[in-house]
Amino acid sequence: NTAPGPKQNIVLIGFMGCGKTTIGRILARMLGCPFVDLDQLIEEKAGTTISSIFAERGEPYFRLVEAAILHELAAPGPQRVISTGGGIITRRRSRRLLKQLGYVVWLQAPVEIILDRTRRNRDRPLLETEDPKSRIQALLDHRQPHYREVADLEIDTSGLDPEETACGILESA
Ligand code: S3P
Numbered sequence: 001n002t003a004p005g006p007k008q009n010i011v012l013i014g015f016m017g018c019g020k021t022t023i024g025r026i027l028a029r030m031l032g033c034p035f036v037d038l039d040q041l042i043e044e045k046a047g048t049t050i051s052s053i054f055a056e057r058g059e060p061y062f063r064l065v066e067a068a069i070l071h072e073l074a075a076p077g078p079q080r081v082i083s084t085g086g087g088i089i090t091r092r093r094s095r096r097l098l099k100q101l102g103y104v105v106w107l108q109a110p111v112e113i114i115l116d117r118t119r120r121n122r123d124r125p126l127l128e129t130e131d132p133k134s135r136i137q138a139l140l141d142h143r144q145p146h147y148r149e150v151a152d153l154e155i156d157t158s159g160l161d162p163e164e165t166a167c168g169i170l171e172s173a
Contacts, residue, residue: 014107014109036068053065090146105169108158155169
């Protein structure tokens with residue numbers, strides 16, 4: 001693996017509950033640069049929550065908005081740490097944009113940890129099902145090749161605290 005360039009954006013990808021937002025904030029603080037959370041940008045732009053976008057307009061519409069915002073972020077600008085939604089890699093256009101955007105880091109965690117974290121944290125429309133564990137596994141099986149395709153670096157976060165993960169990313173030479 002090659003380390004992120006000195007002024008390159010760092011882009012965090014990975015499944016829901018793998019710590020993208022938490023680790024992204026820490027990385028931005030360490031680098032002294034802005035942190036951008038794509039889901040938050042989408043909510044601000046749409047003036048509503050992710051859940052209601054899914055409920056009222058459906059996932060395909062959400063993916064279009066996601067790709068449009070990614071496109072805006074790909075314009076040249078100061079270094080940033082960018083955390084993305086877990087399903088961003090499902091669209092080919094978004095995968096291409098992610099690669100253009102900077103140094104892409106894939107954060108990973110085992111299904112049990114994902115299940116536990118997503119149960120405790122904010123709502124995730126895709127996991128509102130009788131059997132979230134099977135849903136997580138099915139989504140992971142489908143998404144893993146896409147995460148791998150765009151990632152410059154893969155990190156298993158289990159057993160690491162968020163600071164350790166952030167340091168690992170910065171030292172990933
Ligand atoms: C999604 C993940 C969510 C959010 C939306 C869809 C997904 O982001 O974008 O609920 O398809 O995995 P987080 O990964 O930040 O939870």
